[in-house]
Amino acid sequence: MIFDYEVLRLIWWALLGVLLVAFAVTDGFDMGVAALLPAVARSDGQRRQVINTVGPVWEGNQVWFILGGGAIFAAWPALYAVSFSGFYLAMFLILSALIIRPVAFKFRSKRDEPAWRARWDAALCFSGVVPALIFGVAVGNVLQGVPFHFDSSLRPFYTGSFFALLNPFALLCGLVSLAMLILHGATWLQIKADGEPAERARKFGMVAAIVVIVLFAVGGFWVSHMDGYRIVTAMDPQGPSNPLRKEVVSEAGIWLNNYRAQPVLWLVPLAGFAGAVLALMGLFWRVGALSFLGSKLSVAAIITTVGVSMFPMILPSSSDPGHSLTVWDSSSSHYTLGVMLFATVVFLPIILLYTAWVYKVLWGKVSESDVNKDMY
Amino acid sequence: MIDATLVELSRAQFALTAMYHFLFVPLTLGLSFMIAIMESVYVMTGRTIWRDMTKFWGLLFGINFAMGVATGIVMEFQFGTNWAYYSHYVGDVFGAPLAIEGLMAFFLEATLVGLFFFGWDKLGKVQHLAVTWLVALGSNLSALWILIANGWMQNPVGSFFNPDTMRMEVTDFAAVIFNPVAQAKFVHTVAAGYVTGAVFVLAISAYYLLRGRYKALAKRSFTVAASFGLAAALSVVVLGDESGYAITENQKMKLAMIEGMWHTEEAPASFSLFGIPDREAQETHYELKIPWVMGLIATRSFSKEIPGITELAALSEMHIRDGLLAYDALETLKVDEANPEARETFLQNQEYLGYALLLKKYVEDPRDASDQQIVMAVQDSLPNVFALFWSFRFMVAIGFYMIALFGLAFYLVSLRRRVPRWFLRVSFYTLPLPWIAAELGWLVAEYGRQPWVIEGVLPTFLGVSSIGISDILISLGGFMVLYTVLAVIEVRLMLKYIRKGPEQESGDDPAKLDAGLSPAFAKSQE
Numbered sequence: 001m002i003f004d005y006e007v008l009r010l011i012w013w014a015l016l017g018v019l020l021v022a023f024a025v026t027d028g029f030d031m032g033v034a035a036l037l038p039a040v041a042r043s044d045g046q047r048r049q050v051i052n053t054v055g056p057v058w059e060g061n062q063v064w065f066i067l068g069g070g071a072i073f074a075a076w077p078a079l080y081a082v083s084f085s086g087f088y089l090a091m092f093l094i095l096s097a098l099i100i101r102p103v104a105f106k107f108r109s110k111r112d113e114p115a116w117r118a119r120w121d122a123a124l125c126f127s128g129v130v131p132a133l134i135f136g137v138a139v140g141n142v143l144q145g146v147p148f149h150f151d152s153s154l155r156p157f158y159t160g161s162f163f164a165l166l167n168p169f170a171l172l173c174g175l176v177s178l179a180m181l182i183l184h185g186a187t188w189l190q191i192k193a194d195g196e197p198a199e200r201a202r203k204f205g206m207v208a209a210i211v212v213i214v215l216f217a218v219g220g221f222w223v224s225h226m227d228g229y230r231i232v233t234a235m236d237p238q239g240p241s242n243p244l245r246k247e248v249v250s251e252a253g254i255w256l257n258n259y260r261a262q263p264v265l266w267l268v269p270l271a272g273f274a275g276a277v278l279a280l281m282g283l284f285w286r287v288g289a290l291s292f293l294g295s296k297l298s299v300a301a302i303i304t305t306v307g308v309s310m311f312p313m314i315l316p317s318s319s320d321p322g323h324s325l326t327v328w329d330s331s332s333s334h335y336t337l338g339v340m341l342f343a344t345v346v347f348l349p350i351i352l353l354y355t356a357w358v359y360k361v362l363w364g365k366v367s368e369s370d371v372n373k374d375m376y
Numbered sequence: 377m378i379d380a381t382l383v384e385l386s387r388a389q390f391a392l393t394a395m396y397h398f399l400f401v402p403l404t405l406g407l408s409f410m411i412a413i414m415e416s417v418y419v420m421t422g423r424t425i426w427r428d429m430t431k432f433w434g435l436l437f438g439i440n441f442a443m444g445v446a447t448g449i450v451m452e453f454q455f456g457t458n459w460a461y462y463s464h465y466v467g468d469v470f471g472a473p474l475a476i477e478g479l480m481a482f483f484l485e486a487t488l489v490g491l492f493f494f495g496w497d498k499l500g501k502v503q504h505l506a507v508t509w510l511v512a513l514g515s516n517l518s519a520l521w522i523l524i525a526n527g528w529m530q531n532p533v534g535s536f537f538n539p540d541t542m543r544m545e546v547t548d549f550a551a552v553i554f555n556p557v558a559q560a561k562f563v564h565t566v567a568a569g570y571v572t573g574a575v576f577v578l579a580i581s582a583y584y585l586l587r588g589r590y591k592a593l594a595k596r597s598f599t600v601a602a603s604f605g606l607a608a609a610l611s612v613v614v615l616g617d618e619s620g621y622a623i624t625e626n627q628k629m630k631l632a633m634i635e636g637m638w639h640t641e642e643a644p645a646s647f648s649l650f651g652i653p654d655r656e657a658q659e660t661h662y663e664l665k666i667p668w669v670m671g672l673i674a675t676r677s678f679s680k681e682i683p684g685i686t687e688l689a690a691l692s693e694m695h696i697r698d699g700l701l702a703y704d705a706l707e708t709l710k711v712d713e714a715n716p717e718a719r720e721t722f723l724q725n726q727e728y729l730g731y732a733l734l735l736k737k738y739v740e741d742p743r744d745a746s747d748q749q750i751v752m753a754v755q756d757s758l759p760n761v762f763a764l765f766w767s768f769r770f771m772v773a774i775g776f777y778m779i780a781l782f783g784l785a786f787y788l789v790s791l792r793r794r795v796p797r798w799f800l801r802v803s804f805y806t807l808p809l810p811w812i813a814a815e816l817g818w819l820v821a822e823y824g825r826q827p828w829v830i831e832g833v834l835p836t837f838l839g840v841s842s843i844g845i846s847d848i849l850i851s852l853g854g855f856m857v858l859y860t861v862l863a864v865i866e867v868r869l870m871l872k873y874i875r876k877g878p879e880q881e882s883g884d885d886p887a888k889l890d891a892g893l894s895p896a897f898a899k900s901q902e
Contacts, residue, residue, distance in 0.1 A: 085842070091456075095449060340472055347479040361499060
């Protein structure tokens with residue numbers, strides 16, 4: 001194998017981030033648009049216009065989520081097992097939203113009755129708001145540590161409850177995530193829609209941008225004082241993936257250790273703010289492209305901030321810190337990581353190529369007058 | 377010990393969501409290809425009726441595709457939510473094909489399917505055709521990787537149990553990919569999907585012909601379905617996936633159950649056309665046997681023996697005892713990683729570790745199991761013979777019926793002047809059959825693998841997540857409500873659009889339209 005185990009684990013940690021960012025940057029604007037739908041589009045024509053801006057692309061965007069799930073399964077199986085079973089009801093809510101969404105997109109236009117369409121509009125709004133909120137809540141809980149442990153056969157046990165997930169810090173993260181995706185949806189509508197919906201989205205977007213800036217700052221301050229997790233025993237980065245063979249302590253302020261060691265990393269959270277500011281400026285001066293690039297940057301940097309703060313932790317355990325999942329002891333085997341990297345190197349560029357082509361074909365704004373030609 | 381209610385509810389939820397998802401998959405597989413064929417004819421001949429056909433069937437395809445995507449999302453995450461120990465135990469092997477499916481196949485079909493619907497005015501003819509073909513290719517490749525993952529559950533090749541990480545790990549990816557069980561399953565499943573697509577088009581076209589509506593479109597669609605369906609129906613039966621069953625011991629168990637074959641027969645074994653298998657008496661009553669046929673189906677040879685249930689059960693017991701040696705060594709390794717003796721013992725017996733785990737249903741530590749509990753575990757290793765015996769026979773009967781149906785349809789459209797009304801009626805009422813066959817096929821494959829989730833490696837009951845009963849009741853209830861509502865909406869939408877029929881944009885004269893068709897059939901329905 002070309003890469004040793006340690007390097008592959010680092011690469012897959014980075015790829016995990018890349019997939020999450022790609023999901024949030026692409027499907028994020030779909031969710032933001034869906035969340036904004038009732039607010040920015042009032043008439044049926046306007047709603048069809050707004051839906052049509054994402055109509056042809058949301059399906060492909062959503063695959064980043066599916067691929068993210070598959071990649072976590074293949075590269076970080078312990079994380080896949082512990083997190084999805086631990087966050088069971090939260091996952092159920094996300095899955096329900098993601099089941100309803102494709103159907104809502106496809107079925108809404110298939111009948112003319114206003115009541116039929118109003119129901120699907122509500123469903124679309126739900127499918128945008130709920131996942132955006134829950135993803136943030138989940139990240140908030142991961143940062144605080146989650147109560148889980150393994151038995152000697154590595155069977156995972158989660159000892160928390162659904163309502164314990166809804167603690168103040170996690171809810172704050174949920175709001176950051178929701179505001180961030182609403183901002184992203186709003187900036188997307190700046191470049192893809194015109195008329196009243198775009199104008200209304202602009203106003204919502206400006207509010208969302210300010211909310212992102214304020215709440216991200218509050219969150220950062222909170223994180224700097226809350227308990228983080230640190231490995232205290234020597235760890236072999238080439239060792240077998242067994243999360244029972246180390247000790248971990250939790251202390252206040254540990255999540256800033258990486259920044260203290262590598263001050264250049266401060267650029268990451270800074271980019272989170274800068275992106276939101278750029279988006280705000282773009283919205284204010286009506287420069288659609290600037291606002292969309294700004295919100296993309298903000299989304300990518302905010303997610304990366306979480307990863308960078310926690311490294312090498314991936315999923316800390318609050319009840320048994322020693323059982324925490326880290327980059328060094330929860331990955332797949334060396335061989336599987338290598339094979340998966342090969343598959344990614346071959347197929348990811350191809351995916352980017354045809355995705356770019358699709359966006360190029362669909363280039364340009366969608367007007368209310370266009371909707372009668374198209375499907376949705 | 378694992379809560380038996382939790383296991384049953386987890387299995388019920390998986391069966392519900394998987395079988396529901398599998399209502400949409402076969403039609404996507406078949407219809408995507410048929411649409412691509414229709415659009416190819418349009419691009420080659422320039423006749424707009426073929427574009428109308430592509431758009432009409434494409435619309436129905438879209439309704440079905442949305443449901444397939446929606447219900448597929450659950451499948452990708454359900455291993456983690458409900459089968460956490462399974463996910464940890466085999467993620468190193470099983471996760472990879474799922475991830476590659478996303479990378480190679482699902483991304484392709486999902487990204488391009490938007491252009492199929494929105495791209496008619498934005499793309500050139502050939503470009504749009506390429507998009508349609510790539511959507512079809514994507515959905516078929518998707519099936520390939522999913523069945524590679526599933527094939528490994530049936531025949532876990534290319535992997536070993538690593539005591540340091542307490543899980544299965546891959547040793548040979550090529551073996552996982554070229555797993556003969558996976559390959560047989562892939563061919564069988566996509567061919568069944570093509571039959572489903574063909575029956576769908578055939579039945580709805582027959583409905584139009586019976587009503588005398590959209591004749592030009594319906595006749596052409598009927599012809600495409602007849603030819604595509606005949607080729608597909610022949611492949612499903614000839615390339616049936618039971619060819620893979622003869623390969624491993626546990627697959628042989630499934631085969632013996634399917635056959636209700638209690639004792640090894642001399643090769644080539646006979647096929648029971650009818651019978652009532654009785655588990656208590658260990659015999660099949662009222663058997664009607666056809667000599668040689670089973671041996672041929674299962675082994676493709678006259679000389680290979682197919683072992684019977686009793687013989688296989690005896691093997692099972694031996695494996696449990698060997699598995700206990702592996703289990704004991706593994707317990708030593710948990711506390712003393714380096715112990716060379718334990719490693720040696722484990723290496724020698726590791727392939728039977730899963731059999732010892734069967735005992736965990738009865739005792740916390742399998743080493744404490746009594747002889748009676750071992751006998752119970754052996755009994756557990758036999759799947760439900762009655763359900764398998766009959767599911768398999770109904771599925772096969774439907775398969776042969778399809779060959780007859782499409783054979784006749786093909787004969788009628790290519791050689792005869794007229795398709796009689798009774799045949800149109802038969803075609804219409806055939807509509808539900810491919811779905812029934814597909815679900816039975818799922819049952820034979822997955823239910824027939826019980827008590828294993830990974831054959832010989834991990835018993836199903838051990839794979840569950842450690843979640844509360846209330847959690848799973850909420851999700852199971854939620855899925856039932858959601859899926860029922862969606863099913864009602866989907867069926868009503870389908871019916872609405874089928875009744876409404878195609879929008880014909882082509883201003884072609886109907887008389888001229890018939891010119892491109894097989895001359896005999898073109899005139900027939902007037």
